[in-house]
Amino acid sequence: MEKHSDQEILAFIRNPVNMEYGFRCLLANYQERLYWHIRRMAIDHEDANDILQNVLLKVYRSIANFRGDAQLFTWLYRIATNETLTFLNKKQKKSTVALESELTNLEEKLKADPYFDGSAVQLELQKALAQLPEKQRLVFNMRYFEELSYKEISEILETSVGALKASYHHAAKKIEAYVKANVG
Amino acid sequence: MEPSKDIQKELAETAPFLARLSESKKSGFQVPEHYFEQLSAGVLEQVALIPKPQPVSHATEKAPWYSTFLRLRWVGGLAAILLGLVVSMYVFNPSTSDEQLIEITALEATQYLNDHLDDFETALMVQEGLLVPTETLELDERAVQQYLEQNIDDIDVATLESLL
Numbered sequence: 001m002e003k004h005s006d007q008e009i010l011a012f013i014r015n016p017v018n019m020e021y022g023f024r025c026l027l028a029n030y031q032e033r034l035y036w037h038i039r040r041m042a043i044d045h046e047d048a049n050d051i052l053q054n055v056l057l058k059v060y061r062s063i064a065n066f067r068g069d070a071q072l073f074t075w076l077y078r079i080a081t082n083e084t085l086t087f088l089n090k091k092q093k094k095s096t097v098a099l100e101s102e103l104t105n106l107e108e109k110l111k112a113d114p115y116f117d118g119s120a121v122q123l124e125l126q127k128a129l130a131q132l133p134e135k136q137r138l139v140f141n142m143r144y145f146e147e148l149s150y151k152e153i154s155e156i157l158e159t160s161v162g163a164l165k166a167s168y169h170h171a172a173k174k175i176e177a178y179v180k181a182n183v184g
Numbered sequence: 185m186e187p188s189k190d191i192q193k194e195l196a197e198t199a200p201f202l203a204r205l206s207e208s209k210k211s212g213f214q215v216p217e218h219y220f221e222q223l224s225a226g227v228l229e230q231v232a233l234i235p236k237p238q239p240v241s242h243a244t245e246k247a248p249w250y251s252t253f254l255r256l257r258w259v260g261g262l263a264a265i266l267l268g269l270v271v272s273m274y275v276f277n278p279s280t281s282d283e284q285l286i287e288i289t290a291l292e293a294t295q296y297l298n299d300h301l302d303d304f305e306t307a308l309m310v311q312e313g314l315l316v317p318t319e320t321l322e323l324d325e326r327a328v329q330q331y332l333e334q335n336i337d338d339i340d341v342a343t344l345e346s347l348l
Contacts, residue, residue, distance in 0.1 A: 020231075023228070024228065027228075045216070056227045060227075061234065115214040116212055116213055122212035125205075147191055175199065175202060176202045179202060180201050
């Protein structure tokens with residue numbers, strides 16, 4: 001499928017005749033990035049898949065009313081982030097497991113996960129990330145793995161650049177300390 | 185997106201040990217084979233069941249110069265209909281106020297005036313010939329005083345109070 005710009009995709013979607021083609025283009029451009037954004041927060045593939053499907057259906061239902069105030073990319077990321085946080089909060093409420101047990105569970109879960117083949121360092125990094133507050137984890141992932149600029153993160157999370165820099169700095173320090181202590 | 189070099193430099197300043205672990209940049213997560221192709225197909229199948237959302241107008245799209253007139257078109261139409269109704273009332277029903285008055289009987293007019301007497305100004309009624317003015321009795325104050333002194337004994341209290 002030919003790669004189209006955001007403007008072209010939106011123009012297709014706004015024309016009822018080309019709407020489905022426009023949505024296909026949107027999926028081609030963004031579904032993978034959105035998946036990894038969600039997966040890094042959700043960890044589990046099945047959870048990430050469920051969240052992503054909900055996100056894409058939500059996007060389909062509301063894209064015709066997307067006003068273009070923000071970039072398409074920012075809008076999609078915002079929906080994906082909100083949907084992921086809502087999912088994780090619901091899951092957290094159901095869970096009665098303490099943080100320490102959660103980390104052990106995470107390690108066992110990742111080791112048994114057919115869709116995780118990370119090294120010892122990558123496993124420790126995931127454990128370190130799991131100990132961060134949700135917002136810091138989100139900011140760290142977006143900066144470290146997705147390499148987004150602070151401006152982009154600021155638009156997605158609707159948080160000031162200064163606050164994001166502070167979040168990232170704290171997160172990186174904590175992760176460094178944990179990984180240093182646990183990786184030979 | 186910022187160049188990854190800048191992000192790496194920032195990380196090296198904050199967390200130098202982490203910055204050296206280049207393999208940690210990969211999360212180690214995998215997806216099932218052909219996952220993304222199947223995801224697209226599955227999502228498109230689901231959206232096919234959803235009624236097509238209707239796009240709404242967008243503020244960022246510039247409206248053509250004549251759009252204001254188009255928006256006002258229905259107002260103009262309504263005004264034209266009202267004007268037509270008013271004109272047709274005069275053209276097809278040209279009765280004047282005099283002719284309308286003829287239809288009112290003298291009895292009805294008198295009755296109306298009696299019922300609404302307080303609504304009319306005296307001066308106006310005199311002007312229209314509906315009321316005949318009478319001469320006002322000009323009383324000399326000294327004469328009144330003299331009359332009262334002469335007849336004070338013949339006037340009872342009630343009559344006096346009514347005069348005052």
